[in-house]
Amino acid sequence: xxxxxxxxxxxxxxxxxxxxxxxxxxxxxxLDVVAPDVPDATGPRYIARVSLIITATDPAVPLVLVAxxxxxxxxxxxxxxxxxxxxxxxxxxxxxADLPRRGAHDHESPQDALPTAPDWPxxxxxxxxxxxDRAHEEAGREARLRGWQVIEHEPPASVAQSLSELIxxx
Numbered sequence: 001x002x003x004x005x006x007x008x009x010x011x012x013x014x015x016x017x018x019x020x021x022x023x024x025x026x027x028x029x030x031l032d033v034v035a036p037d038v039p040d041a042t043g044p045r046y047i048a049r050v051s052l053i054i055t056a057t058d059p060a061v062p063l064v065l066v067a068x069x070x071x072x073x074x075x076x077x078x079x080x081x082x083x084x085x086x087x088x089x090x091x092x093x094x095x096x097a098d099l100p101r102r103g104a105h106d107h108e109s110p111q112d113a114l115p116t117a118p119d120w121p122x123x124x125x126x127x128x129x130x131x132x133d134r135a136h137e138e139a140g141r142e143a144r145l146r147g148w149q150v151i152e153h154e155p156p157a158s159v160a161q162s163l164s165e166l167i168x169x170x
Contacts, residue, residue, distance in 0.1 A: 004060030072097030
């Protein structure tokens with residue numbers, strides 16, 4: 001699959017720079033990439049700020065949303081906002097990320113449930129595991145149980161190459 005735009009979503013309370021040279025490397029593979037920088041928001045505030053930044057970039061559709069770490073559980077809410085803006089989602093990729101849970105709450109605001117569309121995921125999902133720790137092993141196993149494509153990054157290939165291959169396979 002060839003996306004219109006790949007949106008790289010850093011973990012809340014991190015910065016877009018945490019992706020390192022990933023955006024440039026993906027661009028070298030011919031992908032259009034947006035990496036919103038939302039360093040000071042979590043939960044619903046993160047979803048709202050990311051959605052405003054995506055809108056401002058006027059991305060080509062369909063989008064592939066790529067989440068790292070704690071941004072994973074926010075993907076359903078971000079997708080819901082994009083669908084409301086008439087921007088279709090072609091796929092979801094979790095990079096060493098936590099997975100969404102129905103009825104999950106933001107870690108800092110337990111009273112605020114994160115928005116999830118009843119039909120989520122409305123597009124194919126994949127999981128890229130780059131670390132061999134137990135938490136990512138569990139998430140990768142759960143992703144397989146959900147029927148998602150899972151790739152375990154193998155050096156010397158770059159993480160960007162593994163991510164590009166996963167996106168192409170969605």
